[in-house]
Amino acid sequence: MASVGLAVVGAGYWGPNLIRNAQATPGLRVEVLCDLDEARARAVLGAYSTVRVTGAYDAVLADDAVQAVAIATPAATHFELVRAALESGKHVLVEKPITSSRADAVKLVELAERNGLTLMCDHTFCFMPVVRRIRDMLHGGEIGDVQFIDSVRINLGIVQPDVDVLWDLAPHDLSILDFILPPGVHPISIAAHGADPIGTGRACLAYLVVRLNTGAMAHIHVNWLSPTKVRTTIIGGSRRTLVWDDMNPAARLHVHDKGIDLAEDAALGREARYSKLVSYRTGDVVSPALPETEALRGVMAEFASAIAESRPPLTDGRSGVRVLELLEAASRSLETGGLAVPVGPGVPAARSTRVGTGSPHVVSVTGGKG
DSSP, X not given: OXXXXXXXXXXXXXXXXXXXXXXXXXXXXXXXXEOSOHHHHHHHHOTTOOOEEESOHHHHHTOTTOOEEEEOSOHHHHHHHHHHHHHTTOXXXXXXXXXXXXXXXXXXXXXXXXXXXXXXEEOGGGGSHHHHHHHHHHHTTTTOSEEEEEEEEEEEOOOOSSSOHHHHHXXXXXHHHHHHSOTTOOEEEXXXXXXXXXXXXXXXEEEEEEEETTSOEEEEEEESEEEEEEEEEEEEESSOEEEEETTOTTSOEEEEEEEEEEOOOTTSOHHHHHHHSEEEEEEEEEOOOOOOOOHHHHHHHHHHHHXXXXXXXXXXXXXXXXXXXXXXXXXXXXHTTSOOEXXXXXXXXXXXXXXXXXXXXOOOTTOOOO
């Protein structure tokens, strides 16, 4: 397919990763790196790069060689930058969260659809080979009905100056949840409990409970204060259970044919039926072979393919809206002492909670992943 001219906006923490992976993607052609700090941008590119550098975002939008932009700036800047790109006829890849409020994200999705443009969220973890395999297994029914999900994302992390731990870490887990759930399964409420034991003025650890329309429940633990780093997700199904340990690169995923079966024989009496109701199943544990490929390479390939094929990307703007809906509802729950906040189709959005500060017109070099 013909290559798409790409401009990367933001040369901070995540921008160099976008540049590197875009340059290795056959469907993309990096034309420009845009940042207010042009010296920083040139240092990212190196002395022999043919990629142009500019500090003027307007120049990027006016450049006919650029058909798409990848935005890696602070969340507070996303709405204005993405809107300007879409109004200029550019396809957009934007870092998480898509904007700092659900209402603004909806406007961007509608603008992209009206203009026939691709709007993709860089939910990077969704493009890890292990997450793609988990999604295929859930969508294909290999583990049966989802009964529970338990996710832990903790480490001695950087206490962010502008967001709490929910907005810093939970977007990863919520985007994965949105990505892997089978068709017809979706959240109906979310409750959040948090604490600030070191007095930062914002939650440094939090627990989220997401209830699904099937009666199943997802539990998410995020924490900046743990001396040990844990990245584990357990997904229990009626047939099999998946255990994903991202700290074990030799065997990230284990599939357990082990669990509880329910059996009931109508011909038996009441007491006999009760004693026969629960039986324990113990079978094999399998660790599927998974490729060790960089997730961001998959993001870039999906962005290029979605543009070429005029189709929604796997993590499109609407997935970004759904994640923001959960984040805003979690923040509202946190403020109300952990009350469950309804979410999902037909439920009015929770009160908008904006994150970050600063002028929306500034292209900062400090943008990046949380």
